[in-house]
Amino acid sequence: MLEVRNLVKRLPDGRVLLDGLNFRVERGEFVALIGASGAGKSLTMRAIVGLTSVSEGEVVFTGETGKVYRPTATSAKELRRARRNIGCIFQGCNLVRRLSVLDNVMIGRLGRIHPLRSWFYGFTDQEAREAMESLDRVGMADFAARVTGSLSGGEMQRVAIARAIYQHPLFYLADEPIAALDPKNTEITMRLLQPLACENPILGAFHQPDVVSRFCTRAIALRKGRIIYDGSPHLSSQQLAAIYGDGGAHPADMQPALVGS
Amino acid sequence: MRSKEFSLARYRRHARPAIVLVALVIAAAWQCEVNFRDLLKGIAKGLSMLAFFFPPEWRAFPEMIHPALVTVIICVIATPIGAALSIFFGLAGARNLAPPWLRLLCRSLIAIERGLPEIVILLILVAAFGLGPFAGIMALAIGSIGMLGKLVSDAIEEIDGRVLDSAAAVGATRLQVIRHVVIPEVLPSLVSHSIFRFEVNVRASVLLGAVGAGGIGYELNAAINQLEYNRATAAALTTLALVFVSERASDFLRARILGGGTV
Amino acid sequence: MSAPSFAVPHALLPSVRLRRRLVILAGSIAALAGLLVYLRVDPIAAVRDFHYVTDLIREMLPPNFRLLAVKPSIWNSLVQTVSMAFLGTLVGAGIALVLSVLAASNTSPNRWTRLAVRTLLATERCTPNIVVLLVLLIAVGIGPFAATLSLSIGSVGMFGKLFADAIEHVDPGPSEAIAAAGGGRLHAIRYAVLPQVLPSVVANCFYAFDVNLRAAVALGIFGGGGIGFELNVARSVLRYKDMFACLILIMVLINLMERVADFIRKRLFSMEGELR
Numbered sequence: 001m002l003e004v005r006n007l008v009k010r011l012p013d014g015r016v017l018l019d020g021l022n023f024r025v026e027r028g029e030f031v032a033l034i035g036a037s038g039a040g041k042s043l044t045m046r047a048i049v050g051l052t053s054v055s056e057g058e059v060v061f062t063g064e065t066g067k068v069y070r071p072t073a074t075s076a077k078e079l080r081r082a083r084r085n086i087g088c089i090f091q092g093c094n095l096v097r098r099l100s101v102l103d104n105v106m107i108g109r110l111g112r113i114h115p116l117r118s119w120f121y122g123f124t125d126q127e128a129r130e131a132m133e134s135l136d137r138v139g140m141a142d143f144a145a146r147v148t149g150s151l152s153g154g155e156m157q158r159v160a161i162a163r164a165i166y167q168h169p170l171f172y173l174a175d176e177p178i179a180a181l182d183p184k185n186t187e188i189t190m191r192l193l194q195p196l197a198c199e200n201p202i203l204g205a206f207h208q209p210d211v212v213s214r215f216c217t218r219a220i221a222l223r224k225g226r227i228i229y230d231g232s233p234h235l236s237s238q239q240l241a242a243i244y245g246d247g248g249a250h251p252a253d254m255q256p257a258l259v260g261s
Numbered sequence: 262m263r264s265k266e267f268s269l270a271r272y273r274r275h276a277r278p279a280i281v282l283v284a285l286v287i288a289a290a291w292q293c294e295v296n297f298r299d300l301l302k303g304i305a306k307g308l309s310m311l312a313f314f315f316p317p318e319w320r321a322f323p324e325m326i327h328p329a330l331v332t333v334i335i336c337v338i339a340t341p342i343g344a345a346l347s348i349f350f351g352l353a354g355a356r357n358l359a360p361p362w363l364r365l366l367c368r369s370l371i372a373i374e375r376g377l378p379e380i381v382i383l384l385i386l387v388a389a390f391g392l393g394p395f396a397g398i399m400a401l402a403i404g405s406i407g408m409l410g411k412l413v414s415d416a417i418e419e420i421d422g423r424v425l426d427s428a429a430a431v432g433a434t435r436l437q438v439i440r441h442v443v444i445p446e447v448l449p450s451l452v453s454h455s456i457f458r459f460e461v462n463v464r465a466s467v468l469l470g471a472v473g474a475g476g477i478g479y480e481l482n483a484a485i486n487q488l489e490y491n492r493a494t495a496a497a498l499t500t501l502a503l504v505f506v507s508e509r510a511s512d513f514l515r516a517r518i519l520g521g522g523t524v
Numbered sequence: 525m526s527a528p529s530f531a532v533p534h535a536l537l538p539s540v541r542l543r544r545r546l547v548i549l550a551g552s553i554a555a556l557a558g559l560l561v562y563l564r565v566d567p568i569a570a571v572r573d574f575h576y577v578t579d580l581i582r583e584m585l586p587p588n589f590r591l592l593a594v595k596p597s598i599w600n601s602l603v604q605t606v607s608m609a610f611l612g613t614l615v616g617a618g619i620a621l622v623l624s625v626l627a628a629s630n631t632s633p634n635r636w637t638r639l640a641v642r643t644l645l646a647t648e649r650c651t652p653n654i655v656v657l658l659v660l661l662i663a664v665g666i667g668p669f670a671a672t673l674s675l676s677i678g679s680v681g682m683f684g685k686l687f688a689d690a691i692e693h694v695d696p697g698p699s700e701a702i703a704a705a706g707g708g709r710l711h712a713i714r715y716a717v718l719p720q721v722l723p724s725v726v727a728n729c730f731y732a733f734d735v736n737l738r739a740a741v742a743l744g745i746f747g748g749g750g751i752g753f754e755l756n757v758a759r760s761v762l763r764y765k766d767m768f769a770c771l772i773l774i775m776v777l778i779n780l781m782e783r784v785a786d787f788i789r790k791r792l793f794s795m796e797g798e799l800r
Contacts, residue, residue, distance in 0.1 A: 049430050076434075084432030094427035096442050098449070102536050107441055111432020119440050123538040132532050145533050167431055286614060289607035292600075293668040293749075300673075303664035310662065334559050341552075376775040380742040381752075384759055385771075389576040395565045467652040468742060475563075478654060485658050497655050504650040 001026050001201060002171055006057035007047060009225075017043055019225040020057070025171065030197035032212040032233055033205045035222035036244045041205035042091075044222070045175045047072070048203075049086050050079050061085075063170055084111025087164030087200075091176040093156045097149030101140065101159050104148050105131040108163040134166040135159070138192055154185030161192055172196060174204035178211065190215045209240055310490070317494035325480060325499040331394060332476030332503065335469075336462040339398045343405025344455040350406055351413025351447070352439060357422060368414065375407035379465045383472060397474030401462045405455075412454050416447040453518050460511040467500055477503065580764065587772055588765035598754060598770070602777055605750030608672045608743075609736040609781075615672075616679020617729050621718075623680065624687035630699075631691055631713055642688070648681030657743050671748025675736050682735070686728055687721065694720045726792065730785050737781055741774055751777065 007021040018040050025031050033041045046052040048059050050071040058072045063085065071082035087108075095104045106123050109131075113123075135141045138158040148156065157177060164172055174193065178186040186208075193202060194215050206212050212219055212233045221229035221243040229235075229243060353359050354367035383400035390396050420443065428438045470478025477500050484493035534540060560567060592598055623641055625631045632638035657674040664670050698716035707715075744752025751774055758766035 051426055051430060080432045080434065082432075083430055086430070088427065088430040090423070090427055090430075092423065094421070094423040096424055096428075096445060098445055100536065102532070103441075103445075107428055107433070108431050110428070110434075110437045110441065113437075115434045115436040118437050122542055125532070125537055125539050128532045128536065128538050145536055163431070286611065289611045292604050292607035293611055293672040295611070295669055295672065299664050299669060303660070307659070307663040314659075331563060334563055338556060338559055338563075372779075373775060376778040377771070378738040378742045378774075380745055381755065381771060381774060384745070384756065384767075385580070388759060388764065388767075389580045390570065390573065393565070394563045395567070395570065398565070399570075464652045468654045471654050471658070472745065478652075481655065481658065485662070493658075497651075500652060500655055501647065501650045504652065508650070 002048075002059070002061040002203070004044075004048065004057070004059050007044070007054060007059065008056035009043065009047060009052070010055040017225050018047065018054075021222075021225075021227060023220055023227065023230060025201045025203055027201055028198055029201045029218055030194065030216045031201065031203045032216040032219045033203060033222060034207070034209065034212060034219055034243060039222040040225040041222055042175050043225075045088075045173050045203070045205060049083060049088055049173060061170060069170075080111055084167060085170040087167045087169035087172040089157075089160050089164050089172060089174040089177050091179050093153075093160045095148050095156060095160060095163075097147070099148055100144065101135065101146050101148050101151070102128065102131055102144040104159055105134055105163045105166050108134075108166040111167065131162075131166050134162040137165055138162045152185075153180050154182070154188060157181065157185070157189055158192065161189070161196075165196070169200060171200050172202040172204075174202060176205050176207060179207060186211065209235055313490040314494045316491065317498055318489070318491035319495070321492045321495040322499065325477060325496055328470075328475070328477040328480045328496075329499050329503050332466045332470055332478065333463065333507070335394050335397045335466050335474065335476060336401060336459055336507075339401035340405060340455055340459045340462055342398070343402040343458070344409055344451060346402065347406045347409035347413055348444075348451070350410035351417060351451075352443070354410065354414035355417035357418055357420065357425060358435070358439065358443070367410070371407055371410045371414070374403065375411070377404075377407075379404035380468055380472060383469050383474060387473060392473035392475075394475045397466065397469045397476070400469060400474070401465060404465065405458050405462065408458060408461075409451065409454060413447055413451055416450050417443055420446050449518060453515050456511050456514050456518075460507050463504060463507040467504075583764040584768040586765065587768040588763075589769050591766050591769050598751070598773070601744075601749065601751045601754050602773060604668050605740045605744060605752065605777065606737065606781065608668050608675060608740040608748070608750055609733055611672050612675025612736050612740070613679055613729055613733045615676040616732070617683055617725065619676070620680045620683035620687055621725065623684050624691055625713055625717075627684060627688040628691035630694070630696070631709070631717060641684075645681055645684035645688070648677065649685065651678075651681070653678045653739055653743060654746070657746060657748065661747060666747040666749075668744075668749035671740060671743040671746075671750070674743060674748070675739060678739065679732055679736060682732055683725075683728060687725060690721045690724045691717055727789075730789050733785060734778075734782060737778055741778075 002025040004021050004023050007018050008016065009018040010016050021040075021044060033044065035041050043052065047054050048071060054072050058070060061069050061071075061082075063069070069082040069085060070078055071086070073079065073082075096107070106127060109123070109127055110118060132141055132144060135144055138161050140155065140158050140162060143151065143155065143159070148159065151159065161177075172193075177193070178189050181189060190211060193204070196202060197217070204216070206216075213235070216233040219229065219231065219233040219235065220227055221235075221239075223243060223245065229239065235243070350367050350371055353363050354371060356364055359367070379400050382403055383396055386396040386400050390399075424442060424446075425438055428442045429435075433441070466474070466476060467478040467481075470476035470480075471482040473479065477496055481493055481496040481500065484490070484496055623645065626633070626637050627641040627645060629638060632641075653674055656677050657670060660670040660673050664673065694717050698720070699712040702712045702716050740748070740750055741752040741755075744750035744754075745756040747753065751770055755767055755770035755774065758764070758770055
């Protein structure tokens, strides 16, 4: 379904940030990308959605009807075709604070709307109705008219998820979606994401091993741009120590256990 | 004795720059043909002319309404046009949207425009289109681009890159990002600055009018040239009222925008 | 798609918003057209007569820089423009400083003085430079002197309120200390208020110099002398190549002065750092 083949990213000064990543994500999976800061999690996500260039290798994913998408291709048209099928949920949400919640969700449809139409005509009522459905799925329908900047972090994260859902993507990329959230909102968010993963796979970067263990179906660990682990999401402390390395404190030590786990 | 030395020493540091300053002032004064005798003569003449200037010709006030309207309308037309044009220049001059050559070109054009007082632009337009409000409108519109264009460019460059990336990641083209992310972000500040620019334009419009763009400036100049000093006073007072009202209106509107979101 | 369980709030419906936007757009265009009619301006004529612009451009190019050699008084006029702005700013700042002391609530002798001076300043601020210039031209005749005076008076208006507000925001501590030591009000102003206000005064002077430079060019066109005057002369005798050369000189001058002012300002502030 989603296939990352030999992904390499090299900087001009010779440093290698991603060193030959190879993995597949299939339907129904909720894959957690874990690793210390700087290991390359965000970079991998950005590479998959084409926000950063790739030195070698490619990313390919296929749709139900067998259509093939290559976000690492250089043609702008291909990139747009690929991107509109990837639902991105990035850390810090990156929504337009000045716009209403509904407007932010509707931005998700832009990949499928012709630019001239969206410039002069805007969106259709039907598109707005479908956006409301997505908002309803995350429980934020009542917030549709609110200014996005007035929402709390957890609420904004849900709006971001609604936007991703609204894209009707083939899979989701979530870059540390719960990093800035308190335990209650973490729980809400993960409970939203889990059923989504059953419909369309999710590749998410996480810092919290207990969250990974509870909600994800698989874990891929990165260290210095290489995959050092690919398997069960339940990791022992030795494995975690190896992943986060240097014997120093890692998030598992610092994170209080989730209430009621 | 001792305290005198003490205080002098304290000022020694200021001595050199002070001397330079005084020398410059004297040189400048000579250049500007500053002449205290003329000044005194002028004051005397001005005082004696006060009788000519006052009282203002009350009958002329109703005649000043149309010119005053013309002056304001010139600004009402020119400012939005200038604002609209500066959106284009602003977009093209933003580092995060435009290719470097385009950005350099636009920023340079804007900088060049900022170096031109509106009246100079008007003179050129008058040479092409003749006198009248049309040249005035165009001069003010072009003149506004300098200030507003830079503001828009700077505002766009300050948009968090992650928000732009996030919109691009859903597959939006650059045009769509501009329409749905960039413009909503910069529009409120553009509107606010345009209202301020309107106020600046009103003053400029008076000056341009005197050169021939019409309006109250023209009336004032004409009255003085025809030695109708009471009429000139009426025109001058109308000008003051006009500037005052436009300032109040501008402050009020801008406060409302800052307070309550977009108009 | 299945039936939506939540309806879109009416005000957010795209069709409603589109209709509202179109109404506003149509209304604005109608208003604009109405205003143009009132002004008796024919925008179509601009398109029709656009060849005048191209004709003019052709006549303006190439700019006649030989003017600088043939007519050395141009150099003089450049210096004159700068001098007008310089002097106007300084004199204006000086007078404004005195007036602002009278206009600030913490340094003014009484309420009436304060009110009178504030009103005077506000009135001046509402008076465009051109009005002052036209009157001065009658009083002291054509030339840079009238323009300089006009710029000075204009600067007083610009600075007056700014300085008065700055004085009112000054830390009262030092003035109280001086009063406690037995000093009079003038002492307090000289040693407590002015030093605190000085940095902002200097900063404003730089800004005002830039504004006054452009104004000096503008007023020059009116008979105030300087490069503005030369530009207008060239235009009125239809020597457009000369006019364009003057225009370029104006742009270069303003740009140059901006940098010079920047440089001096930076040096002043580093000097100030040493003085402290």
